[in-house]
Amino acid sequence: MILEEIDNVVLGKGREGIVKLALFNGEMVALKRFNGDWMQExxxxxxxxxxxxxxxxxxxxxxxxxxxxxxxxxxxxAVVMEFVNGSNLEDYLLTHGQLSHASSRHLFQQLITALDFCHKAGKVNRDLNLSSLLVAKAENTPFRIPGQRSGSVKTHASRIQHVLKPPFLKLYSFGYSKDRLMDSAPRTQLGLVLYTAPEVVTNAGGSYDGRASDVWSSGTVLAALLYNQHPFLSPSDTSKSTSSQVAALISNSISGKLCIPPLRDPPHPNDAAAIAEFASEVAARDLLKGMLHPDPQKRMTLDQVLCHPWFENRLDLIPGLVASASPSPFFFSHEGNGNGSGNNGGGGDGNGDRMGDQASFQMDESASSSCSSTPASHQANNSNRGNHNSIHDSINNSSTIQQTNNNIASLAASPSSPSSPPTLLKG
Structure with a gap:
């Protein structure tokens, strides 16, 4: 094993560690090195x-x-991961602005089919957000190392180039993930408040369905793609203080008050293109409302999302592509050369965790979709962004549930609070 760090190329940095560019047996990789003090805790x-x-x-x-x-x-x-030559979805939207329905759907299809793969493998993510999703450029795009005058290193060539047209979406962060068979049921209030389901925010110690909370988080991502804003914060909300924004966000999400732009009037019946665009908008709103229902029992399931007409429209994924024929090799070494790097998050529940041997992988077919086609893939990164009422400007990007609860301890006394105020953990 030959692992060497590429100097001065930092891909990401956070409280848990740093992610840097490296070469692993000649291939460009992302090297995440965990902070020692954080790792101990x-x-x-x-x-x-x-x-x-x-x-x-x-x-x-x-x-x-x-x-x-x-x-x-x-x-x-330190962990060695596939290097994705691109940016996270947050930065992608900041660069490209509000996307068309076609572009939004293309990225969203990849997110949902990848999440479906994870759920069928027994894993719930619990921390899906714009910065936990990576948007890659075309595969085999040469990556030029900063400061290098000539030459380049090719990035990993994935089978995705034979399946999709760019841009490619990839899920990478599993710091808060849980296995439905190996781990205890989700109970902890965690994640970024902008993307966290109301039943997680208001949870008072009971368990919740991680699959349903993943659907909610995916719905907030869809709203960002379609409208470049958070679905439960109005333009007036985003001008308030952080604690007031959080209070409004929680109140609106619990009551199911969507703050997306109003639906425009139907077009003239002779304008076929406008009618098709209007129909797509109506279908997208129907999907969004189903995914963001405040009651997890009434919220759309992932199978229902996969079968929704807006999702299935122009589905350009190869049906049934879920996994390669054979597992890829995984190494563990006690020695390393150079410095590591950090990109992913870490965390999870502390109640009854069981790690277990996961060398044997079996898909959970009990959750198989009833749709005629079951698509394939997706990936992630972590953060928030900003555009007047955009999801990016909404609330501090680093606001976790625990941090948020410290800021809004007085929420129960707020006039905007629901009649039965949620019990909030004090970080």
Whole structure:
């Protein structure tokens, strides 16, 4: 194993560590090195992240970033991942602005089919957001190392190039993931408040369905794609203080008050193009409302999302592409050369966790879709963005549920609070 860091190329940095560019046996990779102090406090969560990501990577899903291995560098744990030549979805939207329905659907289809793969593999993510989703350029796009005068290194050539047209969406973050068979039921309030389902925010110690909360988070991503804004924050809300925004967000999400732009009047019946565009908008709103229902029992399931007419329209994925024929090799080493790097998050519940041996991977066919076609892939990254009422400007990007609860401890006394105020954990 030859692993060497590429100097001065930092892909990401956070409280849990740093992610840098590296070469692994001549291939460009992302090297995530965990912060030692953070690792000591969150070791079991990092272990879960690695096990779950390894489990999913073994089958080579084109929309899930491949975890190639783990090693130690200067006594710090580091993981080696597939390098994605592109940006996270947050930065992509900041660059491209509000997307067309066709472009939104293309990215959303990849997100949902990748999430479907994870759920059928028994994994719930619990932390889907704009910055946990990566948008890759065309595969084999040469990547020029900063400061290098000539020459380039080719990135990993994935089967995704034979399945989709760019841009490609990839899910990469599994720090808060849980396995429905190996781990305890989700109970903890966690994640970024902008993307967290109301039953998670208001949870008072009971368990919740991680699959339903993943659907909710995916719905907030869809709203960002379609409208470049958060679905539960109005333009007037985004000008308020962070604590007031959070209070409005929670109140609106619990009551199901969507703040998306109003539907325009129907077009003239002789304008075929305008009628088709109007019909697509009506269908997209129907899907969005179903995914963002405040009651998880009445919320659309992932199978229902996969069967929705707006989702199925122009579905350009190859049906049934879920995994490669054979698992990809995974290494673990106690030695490493150079410095590591960090990109993913870590975390999870602390109640009754069981790690278990996950060398054997079986898909959960009990959740198979009733649609005629079951598509294939997706990946992720983590963050928030901003555009007047955009989801990007809404609330501080680093606001986690625990941090948020400290800011809005007085929510129960707020006039805008629901009649039965949620019980909020004090971080």
């Amino acid at each position: 969150n070791a079991k969560y990092v272990l879960r992240e690695i096990l779950h990501h390894q489990h999913l990577s073994a089958y080579g899903h084109p929309n899930v970033v491949t975890l190639k291995g783990a090693t130690t560098i200067d006594e710090d744990l």
